[in-house]
Amino acid sequence: MNKRMVVRADIPDDKDVRKRMVTDGLEAGFCSFMLRVGDERYSELGRMDVIFMDNGKPVNPEIVYASVTNPEEQETVLSLAGKKRIVIAETGEWSIIPLENMIAKFRGSGTEVYAVAHDPEDAETFLKTMENGTDGVVISVNDPSELSSFRSVVTSCGKEDLVPLKVKSVKPIDLGDRVCIDTCSMMEPGEGMLIGSSSNCLFLIQSESEDNGYVAARPFRVNAGAVHSYILVPGGGTRYLSELAGGDPVLICGRDGVGRTASVGRCKVEIRPLLMVEATDGDATYNVILQNAETIKMVTPEGSRSVTVLKEGDEVLAKVSSGGRHFGIAVEETITEK
DSSP states (O other): OOSEEEEEOSOOSSHHHHHHHHHHHHHTTOOEEEEETTOGGGGGSSSOEEEEEETTEESSTTEEEEEEOSHHHHHHHHTTTTTOSEEEEEEOSOOHHHHHHHHHHHTTTTOEEEEEESSHHHHHHHHHTTTTOOSEEEEOOSSGGGGGGGHHHHHEEEEOOOEEEEEEEEEEEEEEEEEEEEESSOOOTTOEEEEEEETTEEEEEEOBOSOOSSSOOBTTEEEEEETTOEEEOTTSOEEEGGGOOTTOEEEEEOTTOEEEEEEEEEEEEEEEEEEEEEEEOSSOEEEEEEESSTTOEEEOSSSEEETTTOOTTOEEEEEEOSSEEETTEEESSOOOOO
16 A cells, blocks of 8 residues: 555643554554654654644644535635645545545645544545545544554555466476565465566466475565566556565455555565466466476465466466556556567
8 A cells, every 4th residue: 555644643632642652653554643843752763754733733834734524614625736735634424525526626736635534444435535545544543552453554455356267378488587576574375466477467476375395485475477577566556576676565465356565575586497377368368477386376266276287277366457557557558468
């Protein structure tokens, strides 16, 4: 998830509670905070972005914190499009319609829209409103222990539509450079990354999360394939495997299509024997090039299958889409990739 999540740590009167808002927020994975003027020392508890607040208002004049609970207040906020860097909206009972109006008005204006959320459900809704959602969410809770419940919002990447494809062929090809992606997260059997030779078909390649009797499991790793391959990343874009480096965000996807964000710890590029798996949906044929080794498995509707025993007629899961990609962004144009 590449939206900004900001924790309000300036509201409690008790300074120890304000400090806990920061420490608990950092432990929950947040790195942006609203701090009260006078609490500058709390910014040393971890590396973070800070919006300083004075009596509930941002000190930075380029940031506006506004109430939007009636049509008049909405008009006032909408008039700020293109005039401020960030507008933070505290909505009332009617929250979705004002946010839709703001997202539409501010899009392309240079002004970012943030919504105030008091629970994880609201945060998820605000981030999906009108598909693209708000640019960020301000988390406002009374108890620091509640911040951990927002953790899933930080890592969630929605759900991908995976379909079964039938394998047409599996054939060894020459040696080539392949990429192992070691992440900072643990994965389970059935989880992996979406990889493919063409941008409109990405196969679910399982993590090395299963023991095989010869090599210990490495559940943090996906042996992702040849350097030219595409990988789906958070936000719906793609990157080449050759581009990835430590600290980059990647998408972990499960057999059920549910995605979450992980960070790359390191990428290893090594020369290895490769093979090409071709599969079809009945209309088109797609391929992915992977290392020729027992530990590399493709996810199937029921489990997973090593590429060394994969055969014609087997089913593997993939994300199939139309159109093409330009610098990793989906575009509506006809592109043929073979």
